[in-house]
Amino acid sequence: xxxxxxxxxxxxxxxxxxxxxxxxxxxxxxxxxxxxxxxxxxxxxxxxxxxxxxxxxxxxxxxxxxxxxxxxxxxxxxxxxxxxxxxxxxxxxxxxxxxxxxx
Numbered sequence: 027x028x029x030x031x032x033x034x035x036x037x038x039x040x041x042x043x044x045x046x047x048x049x050x051x052x053x054x055x056x057x058x059x060x061x062x063x064x065x066x067x068x069x070x071x072x073x074x075x076x077x078x079x080x081x082x083x084x085x086x087x088x089x090x091x092x093x094x095x096x097x098x099x100x101x102x103x104x105x106x107x108x109x110x111x112x113x114x115x116x117x118x119x120x121x122x123x124x125x126x127x128x129x
Contacts (some may be wrong), residue, residue, distance in 0.1 A: 050097050052090035056106035061084030063113025073120035078113025081123065083107070084118050 063080035066072040087107035094100045117123075 041098055042088050044095075046095055046099065048094065049090060049094050049096075052086050052093075053099055053106070056087040056090055056103055056110065058085055059086065060106035060113065061108030062068040063117070064109040065113075067113040067116035067120075070112050073117045075117075076113050076120070077117030077123045080104060080110045080112075080117055081091025 035099055059079045060083045063076050066076040066079070069076075083106060086102050087110060090103045091100060091107070094103060
């Protein structure tokens with residue numbers, strides 16, 4: 027009967043109480059790469075850094091979404107993916123991944 031008296035806390039960002047080191051690492055990498063890509067997108071001369079960090083951020087974020095287990099991980103990964111995507115596309119518009127180095 028003691029279980030009936032326990033209060034259930036339901037949160038949008040609740041975790042399942044288990045450690046997820048791989049997912050948390052991918053989450054951190056995606057957020058950092060997304061932030062770098064988004065911030066450097068405002069400087070057209072940094073299009074190489076912008077486009078490469080955006081591309082790698084998109085790939086790590088997509089794999090993180092594939093293996094994520096909690097809403098907290100998915101929510102933060104979407105933020106990082108959005109920033110990486112914006113940075114990637116602006117970097118591509120300013121000169122692309124190779125910026126004239128190839129052909």
